[in-house]
Amino acid sequence: MDAALGCVKQITINPVVTCKQCKGTGLKQNAKRTTCSRCSGSGVRIQMLPGGFQMASTCDTCGGTGSQAPRGSECPRCDGEGVHNEEKTVTVHIPAGVSDGMRVRVAGEGDAPRQSNTKSRSNGKSGDLFVHLRIQSHPAFRRKGPDIYHTVSIPMTTAALGGSVTVPTLEGNTTIKIPAGTVSGDVITLSKQGIVDVEGRSGTKGDYLVNLKVTTPKSLGPYERNLLEQLAAAIGDTTARRTQTVSSSTTSR
Numbered sequence: 001m002d003a004a005l006g007c008v009k010q011i012t013i014n015p016v017v018t019c020k021q022c023k024g025t026g027l028k029q030n031a032k033r034t035t036c037s038r039c040s041g042s043g044v045r046i047q048m049l050p051g052g053f054q055m056a057s058t059c060d061t062c063g064g065t066g067s068q069a070p071r072g073s074e075c076p077r078c079d080g081e082g083v084h085n086e087e088k089t090v091t092v093h094i095p096a097g098v099s100d101g102m103r104v105r106v107a108g109e110g111d112a113p114r115q116s117n118t119k120s121r122s123n124g125k126s127g128d129l130f131v132h133l134r135i136q137s138h139p140a141f142r143r144k145g146p147d148i149y150h151t152v153s154i155p156m157t158t159a160a161l162g163g164s165v166t167v168p169t170l171e172g173n174t175t176i177k178i179p180a181g182t183v184s185g186d187v188i189t190l191s192k193q194g195i196v197d198v199e200g201r202s203g204t205k206g207d208y209l210v211n212l213k214v215t216t217p218k219s220l221g222p223y224e225r226n227l228l229e230q231l232a233a234a235i236g237d238t239t240a241r242r243t244q245t246v247s248s249s250t251t252s253r
């Protein structure tokens with residue numbers, strides 16, 4: 001029902017966050033970063049290749065930042081990383097009509113960037129959180145894309161005479177008409193009462209299909225049996241088993 005109608009979920013995750021103690025610098029209070037000794041602060045290492053070619057690569061000592069934390073000056077909270085994992089609760093809005101295996105993106109709720117690439121591609125912003133959806137089955141509804149299916153049992157007398165039956169829908173119970181002469185397997189379609197089609201045009205909904213299952217009484221008392229035997233005679237049923245003779249005299253004349 002949550003997937004069909006949409007919902008809001010609270011989920012707990014353990015993302016990488018910027019260290020609150022050092023504010024991401026990775027340094028103890030009052031400590032300062034020093035120029036990287038390996039690359040002399042350029043953040044790039046130049047390698048000479050045979051033939052006079054040069055190859056530039058990111059300095060792996062400072063991760064391209066050009067500076068490094070002096071030994072013993074690392075922030076104790078994050079071990080000099082500038083970031084650490086922290087449990088947090090995120091509110092996720094799940095739109096109506098999602099299906100199993102889909103994912104919902106929550107902007108900015110992913111990992112914070114590591115200090116070494118803060119100044120490069122991520123611009124210091126946290127990444128996004130992707131929530132994978134697994135959808136449980138429903139006891140009364142079966143789903144196929146935006147369409148939903150439900151099976152309801154009706155007595156054989158309702159099936160023969162016509163009538164009505166109450167069925168659950170996504171928006172509560174509704175009563176549907178059963179036409180006279182219904183047989184098991186007949187389907188009544190409630191148009192556009194299915195699930196929002198997230199892959200189709202916005203606002204379009206699937207159908208709600210009610211499968212009718214005609215039930216026959218399992219045990220008959222003498223009175224019910226008599227009525228049914230009379231009915232069998234009246235509609236010319238020659239194959240029904242007869243146990244009583246009283247009925248034939250009343251209907252054959």
Ligand SMILES: [Zn+2]
Nearest residue numbers: 036039059062
């Ligand atoms: Zn360096």
Ligand SMILES: [Zn+2]
Nearest residue numbers: 019022075078
């Ligand atoms: Zn820290």
